[in-house]
Amino acid sequence: MHRRALLALAIASGSAAALPGHAAGPAVRIGWLRAPNDLTTGRARGTLRHALEAQGATAEWPGPFPAAAPALEAMNAGSIDITAGSSTACITALAARIPMLIFACQPISAAGEGILVKRGAPITRISELQGRSVAVNRGGTGEYLLMRALDRNNIPADSVRRVYLSPGDSGAAFAQGHVDAWAAWDPFISIALASYDARLLADGDAIGSDNAVTLMCSRHFAETRPALLQAVFDTCLADNAWARANPAEAGRIWTDAMALPASLAPAIGANNAVPTRGVTDQDVAQIAQIADWYVASGIVPRRPDIGAGVLRLRPSR
Known part of the structure; x- marks a missing residue:
């Protein structure tokens, strides 16, 4: 009787998911940076939230992180699943043996x-x-x-x-x-x-820069939640296409996220609305070339295996 009463109350209040056996779906923890990238776009437009909800999951947004390095430290600690950074950030993270994977690249203009x-x-x-x-x-x-x-x-x-x-x-x-x-x-x-x-x-x-914006996930997330990672990847590609078709509007999203004057939106939109793609052999070669520079310059002690730090995804639609 008591359980039936609780169930009736939960249904009436729209909170049946709070009862045992009706737990909310997994949370995808996206560590976002105040930066002009596809994760920032998806957060502002609500597209990532909707895509994950369609998969029975929820989006959480730890941050904003001031740069990729602290976000990757949080990933190493198991506090976030996904973040963005640069090729250089990937190299230092892989050299430090942070268990992460690069799953998308966006060459910098x-x-x-x-x-x-x-x-x-x-x-x-x-x-x-x-x-x-x-x-x-x-x-x-x-x-x-x-x-x-x-x-x-x-x-x-x-x-x-x-x-x-x-x-x-x-x-x-x-x-x-x-x-x-x-x-x-x-x-x-x-x-x-x-x-x-x-x-x-x-x-x-x-x-002669070969640098790029990268999207990264933890190895654990890629292994345990591949369908959710695919949903994030597909949504980022769609948001990227929208940004390229609407650079001024994308610039406004990015300046708002970064608390910058709206007058900078046209320039930031034009500079950063460039294509995102799944990681290619060319991307791996370019990141590896930067890694060689890092080793030669004494910035990192060893050259990480870039290919082993890449997850090859393709659009599902």
């Missing part, structure tokens, strides 16, 4: 990364960075961009002083003239060009 100097600075070529200071994030995209640019121009790495700062602190140091240049990526590129009297000394093409 040339305008989405580069080395910045002040508009009036007497620096017109990469070679003129010798004897000067450049803000970079240690072991991340900034340090990679600087090292790649120096090597491509046959400039000794020790002839340029690397100043290791977080992206936020790098922006302040650059704006206040405490460093001569800043190796950065979007949205920091767009912010600096609009607000810090900056100009691009060299963009991603001039540097």
Whole structure:
């Protein structure tokens, strides 16, 4: 009698899922960054939530994380299942033996990364960075961009002083003239060009960057919830197609998520609405090439097996 009364009450209140035997579905914990990527888009549009609900699961959004490194630390601790980052973040994570897999790649546009100097600075070529200071994030995209640019121009790495700062602190140091240049990526590129009297000394093409945005999951999640991972992958591809068709609207989503002025939306939309795909042989080769740079530069102690850190997914529709 007591159980029947509880069941009737639960049905009347719409909460039958709270009773024993009616537990809610699994939660997919997506560690999101304040960054212009497909996870940010899916969070804002509600598409990831709806896709997971259709699979009997729920979406949870730990974060926002300030960068990929702390998100990957959370993944290593078992606190999140999925996150986004860059090729460089993947390399440092795999080198640290974090049990993660890359399941999607989005090449970064040339305008989405580069080395910045002040508009009036007497620096017109990469070679003129010798004897000067450049803000970079240690072991991340900034340090990679600087090292790649120096090597491509046959400039000794020790002839340029690397100043290791977080992206936020790098922006302040650059704006206040405490460093001569800043190796950065979007949205920091767009912010600096609009607000810090900056100009691009060299963009991603001039540097020869092979960097990309990546989507990553824990190995445990890929092994135990493959259908949910496929649903996330398919939804990210659909959101990416929407962003490419509507870059200004995507830019507004991203500037809102990053608490940036709406005036930056057109530039950030144009720089970051580029195609996402399942990981290809070309992607693996490019990430491996960056890994070689990291080992040669002493950023990581060993070259991780990039191929072993990849999960090949294909769109289901």
